Amino acid sequence: MGLLLGAAITLVILGMVFGIGLAIASDKFAVKVDPRIDSINEVLPGANCGACGQPGCSGFAQAVVEGKAPVAGCTVGQADVARLVANVMGVKFENRERVISVVMCHARGVKDKFVYHGIKDCRAANIVAGGFLGCDYGCLGLGTCVEACKFEAMYMGEDNLPKVIEERCTGCGRCAAVCPRKIISILPESKMVHVRCKSLDKGAVAKKICQDSCIACKQCEKICPYDAIHVQNNLAVIDYNKCTSCGKCIEVCPNHTIINFARERSLTRHILTI
Template sequence: MSAGIILGIIGTILGIVLAIASKIFHVEIDPRIEEVEEILPQANCGACGFAGCASYAEAVVKGNAEITDCTPGGEEVSNKIAEILGVEKESKDKKVAIIHCNANFNQMDKKFEYEGIDSCRGASLALGGDLICEYGCLGYYDCKESCPFDAIYISENRVPRIDEDKCTACGVCIEKCPKNLIDYKPYSKEVDVLCKSKEKGAEAKKKCETACIACSLCEKNCPVDAIHVKDNLAVIDYDKCISCGKCAEVCPTNAIEDKVLENTDLEKRDKPKIIDDKCVGCTICAKNCPVEAIEGEVKEVHKIDKSICVACGICVSKCPQDAIDWKHSKNKE
């Protein structure tokens, strides 16, 4: 009896101590964290820069992450987060992955016949891979197999390609590629260099027909100084690039891709058109045109010279009257 009474007293005392401690050390949890976590896709992919959706939810509520950082959730999730937090969402061009290789595996020469593990990582351990071009995609598709969003497909040339509408920039494919051929680019940009070779021109061309040969024609023809040859490789500055396609048009090896037109024929590209009854002659479009293709006096309807226009879409985004019509979806959005 006495032992039971003593244990009961001890239990009561400990209970009181724990109750007091819980009050003293209680940490208030912001209920918005749970609300944000509930609307996240629960992919736990790490694209936001945090360990998982729970960590991101806490960080975004505390102001340590951007509301647009959840790329799998896209526009819908970022809008909901903005609503929960009571803030205004800034527009942000989403990131997508890009594979910098445009080789034709049906014609690529090999250094030797590889018979090891059927993976890029395994093949890369054998003298850097079996391809004669040490900068090229090995073609065992570790990136495709690892993509959790089925955003990588195989082209006719047997080279992996990114489906940009499905890509969430989670970074899994980047980690899986042993040749470091994959990185990020802005979704809205339509022109990309599909090569990573830093060999000198003649040697690069000998190993791959679609290699960048550092001829600098792209650099010389870019109207906005957005592409430069560095270490024998053309590199695009996406902050400057207007996706006009001129670099792709003059590239002799097709190392530069223009997604608007596969044949990179600038003359066939859809050009913007000014709607006469909407234009108020504010001159904003003309001032922002990088190639000076727009003419017109103040308070007069402006005109676009299609022979000069490179269809970059800047005038469309700058026009305050929505007076410029253009069918090109990505930049128009």
């Protein structure tokens, strides 16, 4: 009996010693969590899309606190969320213009080079002989960008090209990232003039392939009063830091390659309300 009692007392004493030791170790080696991380997490949209370059919203919150990410790094939340994050960090936030996705391709009248029976994915189709589309630079129309959008901000139009629903677009860039032909750009919403072509073929060749292709005529370059558009590698390219969306280049484009995005935006809104 005495032996059992002694063993029990010994176990109790050992338990107390180990308990105190664990408590001391827990306090000494505890990882201190900055409360600002939780505060930032609470104001983030919770999309966990990774567009900020961090592993989800929690990773972004930690990166901001550690000075490894800017307060305006959440592309989904954009200015509203950036302002809240800045308040948590106690810094001043300078408002930046909202950005949206823009599909830089019309691809009208383009014929297929061959019949594709593979996986319905633009990346997979692009691997097979450089893609089935007659234009080596145009949209393949399999909707990979639409599938990648977490915000239901894109849909495939009747012309078999992806359309952006501006009101839902967060400018996260997921659609642009999955496009194998890099025809989707993330641009400020105030920029209304776009060259809807990515072909680097010479004008005569491009014209035979697509009705709306850039033929590198340089008419746009000559008329632009702001030196904002230049033909590079057979393709007109706009410098959006200089472009004022005046539309003069649209007027002289013989192939209607340069468009006013405001008109397409209105058309998209009209279709969605029908």
